[in-house]
Amino acid sequence: MKKNHVxxxxxxxxxxxxxxPVASQVYEYPFQNPELxxxxxxKNLVSLLTLDEKINQVGHQTLDITRLGVKGYNxxxxxxxxxxxxxxxxxxxxxxxxxxxxxxxxxxxxxSATSDEARIYYxxxxxxxxxxxxTINMSRDPRWGRDEENYGEDPYLTxxxxxxxxxxxxxxxxxxxxxxxxxxxxxxxxxxxxRHSTSSDVDARNLREYYLPAFETAVKEGNVRSVMSxxxxxxxxxxxxxxxxLIDILRGEWGFDGFVTSDCGAVEDVYNKHHYVATLAEAxxxxxxxxxxxxxxxxxxxxxxxxxxxxxxxxADLDSALTRVFEARFSVGEFDDAALLxxxxxxxxxxxxxxxxxxxxxxxxxxIVLLKNDxxxxxxxxxxxxxxxxxxxxxxxxxxYSGSPVEVTSPxxxxxxxxGYTISDGTIQCEDFTGSSxxxxxxxxxxxxxxxxxxxxxxxxxxxxxxxxxxxGDGCSKVDIYSGxxxxxxxxxxxxxxxxDGKPAATVTxxxxxxxxxxxxxxxxxxxxxxxxxxxxxLVFGGGDKYCANMDWVKFYNEGDDNPLETQGPLYFYKGxxxxxxxxxxxxxxxxxxxxxxxxxxxxxxNLEVSDESNDRTSLSLPGDQQQLLEAVYExxxxxxxxxxxxxxxxxxxxxxxxxxxxxxxxxxxxxxKAIADVLFGDYNPGGKLTSTWYAxxxxxxxxxxxxxxxxxKYTYMYHDKEPLYPFGFGLSYTTFxxxxxALSTNRLDAGDSVVVTANITNTGKVAGTEIVQLxxxxxxxxxxxxxxxxGFARVELEPGETKPVRFVLHHDQLAYFNDLTNTFDxxxxxxxxxxxxxxxxxxxxDKITTEGATVKTxxxxxxxxxxNAMRNPSLKGDxxxxxxxxxxxxxxxxxxxxxxxxxxxxxxxxxxxx
Numbered sequence: 024m025k026k027n028h029v030x031x032x033x034x035x036x037x038x039x040x041x042x043x044p045v046a047s048q049v050y051e052y053p054f055q056n057p058e059l060x061x062x063x064x065x066k067n068l069v070s071l072l073t074l075d076e077k078i079n080q081v082g083h084q085t086l087d088i089t090r091l092g093v094k095g096y097n098x099x100x101x102x103x104x105x106x107x108x109x110x111x112x113x114x115x116x117x118x119x120x121x122x123x124x125x126x127x128x129x130x131x132x133x134x135s136a137t138s139d140e141a142r143i144y145y146x147x148x149x150x151x152x153x154x155x156x157x158t159i160n161m162s163r164d165p166r167w168g169r170d171e172e173n174y175g176e177d178p179y180l181t182x183x184x185x186x187x188x189x190x191x192x193x194x195x196x197x198x199x200x201x202x203x204x205x206x207x208x209x210x211x212x213x214x215x216x217x218r219h220s221t222s223s224d225v226d227a228r229n230l231r232e233y234y235l236p237a238f239e240t241a242v243k244e245g246n247v248r249s250v251m252s253x254x255x256x257x258x259x260x261x262x263x264x265x266x267x268x269l270i271d272i273l274r275g276e277w278g279f280d281g282f283v284t285s286d287c288g289a290v291e292d293v294y295n296k297h298h299y300v301a302t303l304a305e306a307x308x309x310x311x312x313x314x315x316x317x318x319x320x321x322x323x324x325x326x327x328x329x330x331x332x333x334x335x336x337x338x339a340d341l342d343s344a345l346t347r348v349f350e351a352r353f354s355v356g357e358f359d360d361a362a363l364l365x366x367x368x369x370x371x372x373x374x375x376x377x378x379x380x381x382x383x384x385x386x387x388x389x390x391i392v393l394l395k396n397d398x399x400x401x402x403x404x405x406x407x408x409x410x411x412x413x414x415x416x417x418x419x420x421x422x423x424y425s426g427s428p429v430e431v432t433s434p435x436x437x438x439x440x441x442x443g444y445t446i447s448d449g450t451i452q453c454e455d456f457t458g459s460s461x462x463x464x465x466x467x468x469x470x471x472x473x474x475x476x477x478x479x480x481x482x483x484x485x486x487x488x489x490x491x492x493x494x495x496g497d498g499c500s501k502v503d504i505y506s507g508x509x510x511x512x513x514x515x516x517x518x519x520x521x522x523x524d525g526k527p528a529a530t531v532t533x534x535x536x537x538x539x540x541x542x543x544x545x546x547x548x549x550x551x552x553x554x555x556x557x558x559x560x561x562l563v564f565g566g567g568d569k570y571c572a573n574m575d576w577v578k579f580y581n582e583g584d585d586n587p588l589e590t591q592g593p594l595y596f597y598k599g600x601x602x603x604x605x606x607x608x609x610x611x612x613x614x615x616x617x618x619x620x621x622x623x624x625x626x627x628x629x630n631l632e633v634s635d636e637s638n639d640r641t642s643l644s645l646p647g648d649q650q651q652l653l654e655a656v657y658e659x660x661x662x663x664x665x666x667x668x669x670x671x672x673x674x675x676x677x678x679x680x681x682x683x684x685x686x687x688x689x690x691x692x693x694x695x696x697k698a699i700a701d702v703l704f705g706d707y708n709p710g711g712k713l714t715s716t717w718y719a720x721x722x723x724x725x726x727x728x729x730x731x732x733x734x735x736x737k738y739t740y741m742y743h744d745k746e747p748l749y750p751f752g753f754g755l756s757y758t759t760f761x762x763x764x765x766a767l768s769t770n771r772l773d774a775g776d777s778v779v780v781t782a783n784i785t786n787t788g789k790v791a792g793t794e795i796v797q798l799x800x801x802x803x804x805x806x807x808x809x810x811x812x813x814x815g816f817a818r819v820e821l822e823p824g825e826t827k828p829v830r831f832v833l834h835h836d837q838l839a840y841f842n843d844l845t846n847t848f849d850x851x852x853x854x855x856x857x858x859x860x861x862x863x864x865x866x867x868x869x870d871k872i873t874t875e876g877a878t879v880k881t882x883x884x885x886x887x888x889x890x891x892n893a894m895r896n897p898s899l900k901g902d903x904x905x906x907x908x909x910x911x912x913x914x915x916x917x918x919x920x921x922x923x924x925x926x927x928x929x930x931x932x933x934x935x936x937x938x
Contacts, residue, residue, distance in 0.1 A: 052091070057359045064358070065349035068093070069342050074328065077338075077345055081317055082324040083284070094149070096352065098284065099319055102154045102192070102202075103172060104133070104692065105383075105426025106140045109150060113140060113379040113693065114426035118158060119671060120390035120689035122174040123711040123754075125795045125816055127187045133386055134191025136379045138201045140426075141192075142366040143374055152355040154192060155205045155251060155284070156424070159185045159237045160212045162671070162715045163738055164728055168215035168639040171422050171670035171690060175714025176739045176751065178233055179813050182240030189245035194366075199356045200248060201366055206241040207251035208286060210234050210268060214255065214728050215639045219288075220296040222256035225731045230257075231841035231848075231882065233733055239277055248281040248351055252315060254289050261293045264306070269314025271883045282347035285310065287319035302326075308335020316344035375428055380694065383428075387691040387698035389793075392711040393684075393755040394667075394675075400683035401664065402705025402757065403622055405442050408593040410620035411435045412613050412656055413627045413666075414602045414649065420628065420668045422690035423635055430693060434626050434666060435596050437696030441704050444594045482574060487523065487563040495558065498551030499579035506533050507542045507573045514566035518549070520558040527563070528553045542575060543606065554579055595620055599656070600648040602630045608648045610655045617660040624703065625653055625682075628668035635670075639728060643674045643721050650677065657681060666699065672717040676748060687711075705757065710793035710818075712754035712862065716740050719748045734807060740863040741809035752797050752813075752862035758788025758823070762796075762867035765859060770870075772835050774850070774877035780831040782859050782868055786821035793820045798831045799858040799866070800838060804851055808840060811863050833857070836879040846884045852876030904928055 050056045054068040069077065071091060079086050083098040104121065106112040115121065115133045124130070144150040158172040159181050174181040185206065194201030211223035211234045225234060241247045250273060252263040262268055263285045273279045293299050293306035300306050307323050308330035318324070330336045352358070361367035373379070393401070403409070411417070417435040421428075432440075439446050482488075504516060514535065517527035528550065534543040562577070588596040589612075599613035617623050627649045634640045644650060654677065657663050663682040667673065668690060678685055686709070688699050701707035716739060718724060723737075723745060730736045737743050740751035761784070768779035784794055798815035802808045815831040838855055839848035854873050860866035904912045904921070912921065915928050 061350045061353040064353050065346045068349055069345050077341055078327045079324055080345055082321050083319040097151045098153045100151050100154045101424045102137050103156045103424035105137055107424050107426055109144050111374050111429055112426035113375045113383055114421050114428045115383050116386050116390045116692040117171045117422035117690040118174055119171045120691055122714040123392055124389035126389055126818055130184055131187040131191040134188045136382055138192045139369055140374055141202050142369050143371055147371055152202045154202050157188045159206050163213045165671045166640040167213045168634050169636055177813050178236040181237040185237055185241045186245040189247045200354045203248040203351045205249035205251050206238055206247045208253035209238055209250050211257055212253035212255055215637050218254040219292045222259050223731050224258055227843040228841045229732055242277045242279045251284050251286055254286050256297055261297045261299050263289045263315045264293050264309045264313045266313040276883045282316040282351055283314055284317040285315050285319050290318045290322040304329040305335050311340050311344055312336045316347050383692045384694035384697055387694045388701055388707045390711050391702050391709045392687040393709040394687055395685040396755055397683045403703050407621040409622050410595040410616050411624045412597050412599050413625045414598050414600055415628050415668045416596055416626035420690045428693035432696030434696050434699045437700035439594055441700040482564050484566045487561055490560045492557055493560045495554045495579055498555040500551045500581050502547050502549050503578045504545045505575040507536045517563040519561040523561045589616055599652045603632050603647040610652055614655050614659040617656045623656055623660050623663045624666050625663050626666045629670045708757045708792045712752050712795045716747050716751050717749040750862050750864035756792045758786055758790045758792040760794040761785040761787045765868035767870055770872050772872050773875040774835055777832050777834045782829055783826050784819050785826040786823050789823050791822050796829050797860050801856040803854045839879050846882050847878045848880040849878050850874050
């Protein structure tokens with residue numbers, strides 16, 4: 024996708040001509056002068072503000088400053104894999120899915136398309152240009168509720184993907200940023216259940232080698248302009264008030280010069296969840312003083328004045344923070360002539376345009392991972408009869424923080440299109456509504472709003488939707504409405520025919536599900552004398568003052584009617600069960616339908632009801648009755664393809680032993696149905712590979728999700744010493760690949776040098792395919808080092824019989840480990856294995872080099888390192904309390920009187936959270 028570069032070349036030339044006379048213009052205030060630096064302009068603007076005006080500007084939603092021409096601003100914007108919460112927009116695959124492509128140019132293109140659409144919403148609706156993405160926390164534990172949002176368990180791969188995503192979002196203009204990307208959540212954030220109050224206790228080596236590198240890469244190579252601090256504490260100190268993290272490391276060591284925002288409500292958490300300080304004013308002061316510049320929420324706005332008055336912070340602290348925040352707004356050109364910005368002319372027609380839809384389709388195809396394919400069961404022949412069974416068969420699983428696309432395709436729809444079958448079972452999908460008082464931003468075709476495709480979300484009392492030309496045939500006596508309702512009050516839907524006034528033709532009281540992400544079917548009687556022939560249908564909603572409903576579909580029928588998708592063929596469909604719960608389980612009927620078909624595509628997986636923000640998974644098994652249904656269907660018809668659409672890994676050990684083929688399609692974006700069909704029928708050869716270990720058993724994971732020591736827990740491919748279900752980097756293809764002719768440019772690697780590693784890759788099969796070649800190292804050391812560490816990768820596209828070379832450059836400093844005694848990254852004087860493989864467990868080629876010992880980087884000496892030193896010191900034992908520096912504070916009986924922080928008692932690290 025090169026269009027942005029072309030636009031840039033044209034507009035830059037024009038801008039040069041337009042900008043030429045600007046220097047002679049007289050400005051009322053220096054901040055209005057585009058010739059000054061963003062910092063100079065921001066500093067000047069801040070100097071013109073009153074204290075009250077300044078304080079209002081450090082919350083995520085701000086007011087106008089009319090006297091200076093500064094508009095109110097909303098900093099809270101989301102675009103994790105497509106512009107979200109704005110209306111029509113392209114929805115790309117989830118972050119976990121995108122990482123499975125291992126395709127850096129593709130990720131850049133998707134981010135660039137997303138930022139194009141972000142600019143359109145800025146140009147047309149004045150939506151903000153600060154976007155709180157990407158999520159670059161590590162996939163330490165697959166049970167993490169937000170595991171779909173990250174790029175996998177490897178810090179090197181995550182860093183490389185983050186750089187491309189950030190560059191695509193921020194653009195390549197020499198002066199202005201297209202948008203501001205935000206790397207989140209800093210740092211060691213992998214737990215939802217207690218995320219507002221818990222502490223991630225991490226030793227210095229885990230922190231430096233695992234939890235921080237992706238952020239460092241995002242700052243140093245991606246030039247990310249914003250960072251979001253995490254809810255959790257790090258070693259007892261809330262991340263948003265953590266001087267070590269936000270000032271010593273982020274700014275001092277890495278040189279970050281953007282702004283830091285809190286997560287939403289996190290400043291308040293410093294007081295009322297972490298109990299780190301005694302008041303909200305003190306929470307505001309300690310957060311801003313220690314590096315937080317912007318508060319998502321109102322705590323800064325409500326309490327900064329008091330914090331200044333009581334000495335918890337100074338107005339100078341506020342000025343510095345606000346200068347950094349305003350600098351970001353200047354950097355996107357908000358205060359400058361639109362003619363200076365190459366993105367001002369992007370047409371609104373580019374929202375979810377065909378080019379972006381095609382890009383989403385390509386990304387979905389590349390993300391799909393083939394996990395099993397016994398005896399070349401796949402691809403399927405198009406003349407086979409197929410039964411799509413399972414709760415996700417006719418669902419478009421978009422994932423959290425999704426865009427709101429209009430054109431979406433479910434697996435069933437993709438298969439139907441591929442085999443030339445027209446689906447018609449009488450169901451009216453709510454994506455097809457024709458007119459509504461519901462705002463366009465409410466048309467949320469997103470799993471985030473319901474867990475299914477084509478829904479209308481966030482409907483309030485008094486809203487309505489309509490459908491043209493609904494044919495009720497000779498008369499219908501029943502209606503099914505599939506919806507979710509959060510409030511406890513009854514939600515009603517009044518059904519009107521042709522006109523929206525007068526007496527409704529029917530009134531239905533919807534089932535209350537208690538959560539906007541949980542859905543249920545409500546069945547009601549209607550009068551067949553009225554619901555007959557062709558009419559315009561209106562649905563008018565009533566209820567309480569919360570969300571009254573999210574709508575997915577409505578269906579009119581007569582009891583006893585046959586569903587053609589269950590009886591006619593050659594394409595059949597039956598859910599058989601819901602993703603969770605037992606209300607929709609009918610295994611007997613699913614088995615009947617499975618027997619009718621040549622092949623069963625069993626569509627299983629997860630949704631936001633199982634795993635999402637604030638909700639960790641309690642199990643890695645297929646939720647609900649899906650496993651029971653799968654086994655019954657397999658017994659009736661063993662020709663089963665298990666199609667997974669999941670947030671992350673699931674323990675499908677039974678399926679691995681029994682069903683002939685398994686495909687992981689993730690939350691694949693709006694084109695997932697088309698992409699799945701392309702893979703199932705062989706029009707696309709899958710080449711995606713896993714970016715997280717799929718553990719063989721839940722017993723491989725500790726019950727305590729707060730164990731952040733991946734060495735001790737033996738988490739990730741780097742330390743897991745058991746055989747996994749599927750290893751990191753794994754993925755099959757419809758062809759095979761040979762590896763040969765490995766060569767190193769040198770067998771001795773001295774400080775400051777690099778070695779070139781080459782090999783040849785051959786397509787030894789009969790169809791074209793893509794292989795993702797992976798470079799690993801292992802240091803032979805007396806110090807505990809990872810079993811393997813990813814150091815490079817390459818996507819190689821090959822025709823049958825074709826051979827291509829791969830080339831990696833391995834730098835001396837890539838072989839360093841963190842020495843927590845000296846706070847340095849050191850390379851040992853020794854031997855390092857150099858490995859090339861198809862996955863972390865499938866090493867095809869191997870060599871070794873000797874390395875010169877050297878210190879390659881000195882870091883800020885963190886308090887965690889002090890803690891480790893204190894814990895090792897044999898003199899600091901017994902029931903006395905010591906600081907990390909070894910100062911005795913008395914006996915353990917005094918804990919209740921100590922300020923919040925980290926201490927050492929009897930050689931153990933203890934977090935104290937006293938108010």
